[in-house]
Amino acid sequence: MVVAALAGFGVPEPAKAQSSPAKVTDPVPMIELRTPAGGRFYTLSPREAADAVSKHRFTREPGQVGYWRTASFFGSQPVFRLRGGSGYLLTASTSERDALVKQGFADEGVTGHLWSTQQPGMERLLRFSKSGEWRVAFESRSGELTGQGYRADGPLGWGHTEWIRAGAIYFGTFNPASTDVIGATKRTFGRDGDYWGGVRDFSGRDPAVAQNTQGWSGNFSHLSPSIGFYDDSKPATLEKHIDQATGAGLDFFQFYWYWDTTKKKQPERFDVSLNAFGAARNRLDIDYTLTVCAHPWGNLGIPKEDFGTVADDFVRHFRQPNFLRANDGRLLLTLCDRRGIGNGSDADTREFISVVRQRAASALGEDIMVLGYWEAMLDPAAPERWGTEGAYCGVRIDHEKSYARYAATLPEYLAKGPSQFMRCAAQNFDERPRFPHLIPDRSKIRFYPDQTPELFGDVLSTLRKDIAGSRRISAVDNFVSIYAWNEWHEGGIIEPNARDGCRYLGIVHDSLGLRTGKGC
The missing domain is CATH 3.20.20.80 (Glycosidases)
Structure with a gap:
């Protein structure tokens, strides 16, 4: 049981709360901002991006420059961020990083991790430059950017163009402890112990229960898992x-x-x-x-x-x-x-x-x-x-x-x-299976x-x-x-x-x- 698995933790002395980006294993959006001087700034940290906007007048560019990982992983390579004057550049080359530091660039550390080799569904990210401005884009945009006068400096690694994390509301109530549904079903339909009351009646999928859609027309056979x-x-x-x-x-x-x-x-x-x-x-x-x-x-x-x-x-x-x-x-x-x-x-x-x-x-x-x-x-x-x-x-x-x-x-x-x-x-939303045992007033x-x-x-x-x-x-x-x-009583x-x-x-x-x- 999950209770046993979760029990027994101690409460240590209060500690300073912090986020743990290294514990996130999904790719996250690379945020692109423009500096007041016209340069490009890249970060995986929403907090750093928000500070750059609120404190330094950077502006958020629309979209994402791919989805990167915040921590290293098998087959990854780090990408470093450097600052030179009012401009920023990214590089995956340690030798280029070291050479630029000797030239006066400030090493701002690892900004994210990309895949060192192509994986399914990935595109290669390149660095482009023009007149002291450095920017990052997927290789598929090379023609567009070179047409604007940018030069392709070289690859940074491979990344995802999209990575949406989708989840669903889980309504855990279809079990023998759902006494409210069980009681209402018994009072209205005469069946005891049925925590699927209403849904089962509308569906018509249970041979032991006659379909009862309470006068609403339509095919309700989807109301059966x-x-x-x-x-x-x-x-x-x-x-x-x-x-x-x-x-x-x-x-x-x-x-x-x-x-x-x-x-x-x-x-x-x-x-x-x-x-x-x-x-x-x-x-x-x-x-x-x-x-x-x-x-x-x-x-x-x-x-x-x-x-x-x-x-x-x-x-x-x-x-x-x-x-x-x-x-x-x-x-x-x-x-x-x-x-x-x-x-x-x-x-x-x-x-x-x-x-x-x-x-x-x-x-x-x-x-x-x-x-x-x-x-x-x-x-x-x-x-x-x-x-x-x-x-x-x-x-x-x-x-x-x-x-x-x-x-x-x-x-x-x-x-x-x-x-x-x-x-x-x-x-969807459809609470007709709640009538009349859970919602007696049809108008509601x-x-x-x-x-x-x-x-x-x-x-x-x-x-x-x-x-x-x-x-x-x-x-x-x-x-x-x-x-x-699984909101079976509400149609979602x-x-x-x-x-x-x-x-x-x-x-x-x-x-x-x-x-x-x-x-x-």
């Missing part, structure tokens, strides 16, 4: 999900995390699925993070007296080698709902985040990055008020009632995001009537284009959060299903240009 109606408290279920997700190139799961104010622990129906993930034999094949849902109703908030206990539970997860990290190495935590944190005030949210930071710094000497929910983008000052670095975004069903309009307005929506921003894609049922796989592909392509031309300085600039892996589903198979995972892989995965 390809692996069958499973129990997500079993490690074998999570192992299958991990195989499916990584086979399509997904990089992480975002587990919804709740707190039971009465029992002073995570509710069992969610805890058991996270435990199952921790016990899965292939758990290290995929990263994971926690998405904190402190709802302001029932017993799902986090009172102030529980802040320390909750923070300690997070620290146990932070210790795991596959806990998700931002590109700068910080441990990444997200908040899906902050209204139940303390009294829901900005001050209580700041205090809660401060406690989590302090516990992580004391126990691990590590810094964390916290992103609030997408509502922050409707108020640019919200992240600062809450003590978060930025935001991740999610479903817009309460703002856009048409999926076609959701897709069409996405560029405008993305442009409103804060600098530190994890982009998102909603596969929300769903997109016009969602199609093609429109979902358009949404993902929009995100890919937005990333490629980004001007943000962000440690999560190439991250995409997808709603959702990219998990393979009995009708569509792996179609949606294939759309994710191809539309985002994911560089890993051998197929579902």
Whole structure:
């Protein structure tokens, strides 16, 4: 069980919190900036880039100059950055570096690591120069740049032109501990012990349960997982999900995390699925993070007296080698709902985040990055008020009632995001399977009537284009959060299903240009 694997950590003396970029093994964006004198400056560090802009009047160039690694690896070669006067240049040659230092250049150390030989899907990066200006670009741009008067100085190494890290919200509640669904299903449909109530009824895929779509027309046979109606408290279920997700190139799961104010622990129906993930034999094949849902109703908030206990539970997860990290190495935590944190005030949210930071710094000497929910983008000052670095975004069903309009307005929506921003894609939203046992009032049922796989592909392509031309300085600039892996009661589903198979995972892989995965 994951609890046993996480237990037993000590709490050392407080240490200075720091990020750990060397622990990030995925390629990260190389950020290009222009200096006030017209030179080019390159860095993998969002913090260094932000300082260059705010303190030295550098400007961010759009896009990325490939994706590099922050630490050395087998088959890598370092690339050095040197400064001469107001200009900067990169070189992979130690002899050139040493010669330039003798000429008065300042050696600013290793700026990143590239592959020394070509690998699948990579292009070669070259340095170009013109009148004391040095810049870096992929070899495919040689004709364009030489036409502008640049000279190709030589190669730096091989790198990826794109590297998007895509993950999916994981809703772990399909297990025998989901007593609310089981009770509602028994009262409404007369079946006991069924934690798939509603979904099973709509799907028509269970011979023992008559299809009951409550008067809505359509084909609902997709509401059946390809692996069958499973129990997500079993490690074998999570192992299958991990195989499916990584086979399509997904990089992480975002587990919804709740707190039971009465029992002073995570509710069992969610805890058991996270435990199952921790016990899965292939758990290290995929990263994971926690998405904190402190709802302001029932017993799902986090009172102030529980802040320390909750923070300690997070620290146990932070210790795991596959806990998700931002590109700068910080441990990444997200908040899906902050209204139940303390009294829901900005001050209580700041205090809660401060406690989590302090516990992580004391126990691990590590810094964390916290992103609030997408509502922050409707108020640019919200992240600062809450003590978060930025935001991740999610479903817009309460703002856009048409999926076609959701897709069409996405560029405008993305442009409103804060600098530190994890982009998102909603596969769908459809909570009709919650009627009538979980939502008795039919008028309150929300769903997109016009969602199609093609429109979902358009949404993902929009995100890919937005990333490629980004001007943000962000440690999560190439991250995409997808709603959702398995929100079977709410329609957000990219998990393979009995009708569509792996179609949606294939759309994710191809539309985002994911560089890993051998197929579902």
